[in-house]
Amino acid sequence: MTVFKDYTFIVVALGCLALGGISGVIGSFAVLRKQSLLGDGVSHAALPGVVAAFLLTGIKNTAVLLAGALFSGLTAALLISFTVKKTKVRFDAALATVMSSFFGLGTVLLTCAQKLPDATQAGLSAFIYGQASAMLKSDVLLILVCSGFLLLGVILFWKEFKVFSFDPEFAVQSGYPEKPLSLVLSLMTVITVILGIQTVGVVLMSAMLIAPAAAARQWSDRLSVMVVLAALFGGASGVLGAYASAVGEGLPTGPAIVVVSGLTVAASVLFAPKRGVISRIMKRKMNRLRLTVSFGGESKDNEGRGNN
Amino acid sequence: MNNSAENEYAVEVSRLTVAYDSKPVLSNVDLELPRGMLTAVMGPNGAGKTTLIKAMLGLIPTVNGKISFPEIKGKKPCIGYVPQSESADWDFPVSVLDVVTMGCYGRLGWIKRPRREDREFAMECLKKTGMEDYADRQISRLSGGQQQRTFLARALAQKADIYLMDEPFKGVDNATERSIIDLLKELRSEGKTVVAVHHDLSTVSDYFDWVTLINIKVVASGEVRKVFTDENLTRTYRAANVGNFI
Amino acid sequence: MSASLEIQLIAAFTAAACAIPGVFLLLRxxxxxxxxxxxxxxxxxxxxxxxxxxxSSPFLLIGAAAMGPITVWLTELLSKTRTVSEDAATGIVFPLLFSAAVILITKYAGTAHLDTDSVLLGELAFAPFDRMVIFGFDLGAKGLYVSGSLLLINIVFTAVFYKELQVVSFDPVLAAVMGFSPVILHYSLMTVASLTAVGAFEAVGSVLVTAFMIAPAASAYLITENLKKMLFIAVGIGLLSGLLGYHTAVLLDVSIAGCMACWTGVFFGGAVVWNLVLRKRKSGVKR
Structure with missing residues (x-):
């Protein structure tokens, strides 16, 4: 257990804990608004921003790159929003289109950057897979500070977010300002994604946002409980993933976190009371028993004759 | 089961039970719906009406029971389906004529393309529902009543023997309603069978010959003038029935 | 055939091949x-x-192509439990599978060089170097045959099963009632899309396949209200993006695939503007 005394590990684990936690919280709203894949889209769309920031400033400092990522991520989110509002193109198609063309732009800029003398290829790998194990204290500090602000935002706007996520039409009718609220939520999602890319990378970011929230949803119908559980699940996945990575030689952190997250979802989907699959199967079997017993006849387990 | 040469029933349902998770939606339904007549299926919300239609189409798994469509002159009858207009994707890039032509696809089978006579036949069906002027229009540019009539024309194009309809009169204006019921009566005179989920109590006696009152279980089923009584209606629409199935 | 022409053809064929299943994916x-x-x-x-x-076994590509329908099946399995929505299920399943792949590679495939970067990014510029040599005859770049075959497969599949794909995408209930199994068509489409993605990723990498599948389809969706025209326009935009992408990339000396993807984005932007202008004009006339 010497790993726990290792300074690097503590830094990494703390960063993953915070990221996992805040992803769970913000992800809850994204999942409820049926915008789960926004995380996937924004993380891909962030690439051109990252590279452009590097090209323009010549600095490889994390904060600068993240600022670039934020800018392009937000632009993408706004473009998607605009497209969905003004045309018949639906959210998933707009998301796929914007994110992939932005990523294309990113690869173009990347090939520009690679021609510069001090550029390295490692940057892109880190972007795609995350580099949790290379997290510095300064990175973790940034994450903690941002998470703190995001959490503050969630608490302040709790009432509005709650109504807006569950029933946007009702929210609009009740006079909640739809555009600003939507913008704020999107902004918070983008910030979370940009922060999270450092840990798990572009490809896996969507799981960070969705999995803890999806798992938490199985255990409670109340938003407050769901959000807290999502934070716990996310944070735990982060730490466990970091730990698994530390002790399993060569096991990359991002994928480890995602696997843990995935297992939480599987366990929740199966075992949660009421919503869980096993619980529902048992209830169904008991009811069939009651149905056939009351009609005193054979029960054919007819699983349907048509396509569903 | 009656094996006479020409079965007088178009649809036979026996001991049909459908449940979503632990909640029963249809319980031990026994029905024999007559051929060549207009049948209304009625009941309160959640009574299982749409579920009954879907079960007849073989679209949902059942706990128990059997549904059969007796043969007409030795052949299996063709079932036409007219869904509620909300269930369609109206932004899909097809025209009204395209939608109605789809009704012919079942007869063509796999791979064969629709021929000119299929498209002409589709136009005929559109004329019957008064939609021929809209043939080239993309379907999102239609009103609710026009959408309904498009789906009806599609069922006609299927050359169906039995028409299963889910609330065909919902959200349509009076003129459309009259034209639809005229068309249904024309179908009846051709010996076709219509089974429609219906919501408007005031029009049942005018429009339909047969009515099935359902509230998870069958409350009553038979000729309108015999079955459509205050007593039966009270039993059907009384809320206590829902859930009280044992 | 010059290397430049070969690359352009591969680019154009790949983009066009992707656009076809992309149209149906978008509509569904x-x-x-x-x-x-x-x-x-x-x-x-x-x-x-x-x-x-x-x-170098071809079995690898079969495994890759098989993964598409399997991914879709697992995603649907999860969403069928009705515990998570479809989009959430998508966002959980594929990262999970991808993570499993990365873990397996780093732990157990250490000696074999599975270059994950090239899987994700591809590189068209190197395509001419991979030749198709049969009996000592150099028949051209292998990529040409791969992308050409993909285009052919997609065209044939869509042409033969056009009405089935159309009805199943528009009204799966009707399709089922008429005897066209929505499940069979669904998974056939997924298999073709998956095959196309596998063939395409070698040229343009995983992420950009999405650009060539969806963006041209989305543009076409905004331009026309007819399915046949939508397919033709999407393919056309794919071809154009491929060609323009190549030439811009050569001009600027940057990634070819990236430029191609950018062009699909540009066309989409154009389609959005076109659509908005057209609608404004129509509502103006109505008054």
Whole structure:
């Protein structure tokens, strides 16, 4: 257990804990608004921003790159929003289109950057897979500070977010300002994604946002409980993933976190009371028993004759 | 089961039970719906009406029971389906004529393309529902009543023997309603069978010959003038029935 | 045939081939599935590699292509439990499978060089170097045959099953009632899309396959209200993006695939503007 005394590990684990936690919280709203894949889209769309920031400033400092990522991520989110509002193109198609063309732009800029003398290829790998194990204290500090602000935002706007996520039409009718609220939520999602890319990378970011929230949803119908559980699940996945990575030689952190997250979802989907699959199967079997017993006849387990 | 040469029933349902998770939606339904007549299926919300239609189409798994469509002159009858207009994707890039032509696809089978006579036949069906002027229009540019009539024309194009309809009169204006019921009566005179989920109590006696009152279980089923009584209606629409199935 | 022409043809064929299944994916509200299956290709390759232990075996590509329908099936399995929504299920399943692939690679495929970067990014510029040599005859770049075959497969599949794909995408209930199994058509489409993605990723990498599948389809969706025209326009935009992408990339000396993807984005932007202008004009006339 010497790993726990290792300074690097503590830094990494703390960063993953915070990221996992805040992803769970913000992800809850994204999942409820049926915008789960926004995380996937924004993380891909962030690439051109990252590279452009590097090209323009010549600095490889994390904060600068993240600022670039934020800018392009937000632009993408706004473009998607605009497209969905003004045309018949639906959210998933707009998301796929914007994110992939932005990523294309990113690869173009990347090939520009690679021609510069001090550029390295490692940057892109880190972007795609995350580099949790290379997290510095300064990175973790940034994450903690941002998470703190995001959490503050969630608490302040709790009432509005709650109504807006569950029933946007009702929210609009009740006079909640739809555009600003939507913008704020999107902004918070983008910030979370940009922060999270450092840990798990572009490809896996969507799981960070969705999995803890999806798992938490199985255990409670109340938003407050769901959000807290999502934070716990996310944070735990982060730490466990970091730990698994530390002790399993060569096991990359991002994928480890995602696997843990995935297992939480599987366990929740199966075992949660009421919503869980096993619980529902048992209830169904008991009811069939009651149905056939009351009609005193054979029960054919007819699983349907048509396509569903 | 009656094996006479020409079965007088178009649809036979026996001991049909459908449940979503632990909640029963249809319980031990026994029905024999007559051929060549207009049948209304009625009941309160959640009574299982749409579920009954879907079960007849073989679209949902059942706990128990059997549904059969007796043969007409030795052949299996063709079932036409007219869904509620909300269930369609109206932004899909097809025209009204395209939608109605789809009704012919079942007869063509796999791979064969629709021929000119299929498209002409589709136009005929559109004329019957008064939609021929809209043939080239993309379907999102239609009103609710026009959408309904498009789906009806599609069922006609299927050359169906039995028409299963889910609330065909919902959200349509009076003129459309009259034209639809005229068309249904024309179908009846051709010996076709219509089974429609219906919501408007005031029009049942005018429009339909047969009515099935359902509230998870069958409350009553038979000729309108015999079955459509205050007593039966009270039993059907009384809320206590829902859930009280044992 | 010059290397430049070969690359242009591969680019054009690849983009055109992707646009076809992309149209149906978009209409069936499965746009992000394209992103999903292009990422899980890696797991298919890894598992196939463990089975045959040969990096150049064609079995690898079969494994990769099989992963597409499997990913879709797993996603639907999860969403059928009705505990998570479809989009959430997508966003959980593919990262999970991708993570499994990355873990397997780093832990157990250490000696074999599975270049994950090239899986994700591809590189068209190197395509002419990979030749198709039969009996000592150099028949051209292998990529040309791959992308050409993909285009052919997609065209044939769509042409033969056009009405089935149309009715199943528009009204699966009607399709089922008429005897066209929505399940069979669904998974056939997924298999073709997956095959296309596998063939395309070698040229343009996983992520950009989404750009060529969905963006041209989305542009066409805004330009026309007819399915046949939508297919033609999407393919046309794909071809144009391929060609323009190549020439811009050569001009600026940057990634070809990236430029191609940018062009699909540009066309989409154009389609959005066109659509808005057209609507404004129409509502103006009505008054």
């Amino acid at each position: 509200k499965m746009s992000m599935v394209s992103d999903s299956i292009t990422h899980t290709i890696l797991l298919g390759i890894v598992l196939a590699f463990f089975a045959v232990n040969d990096l």
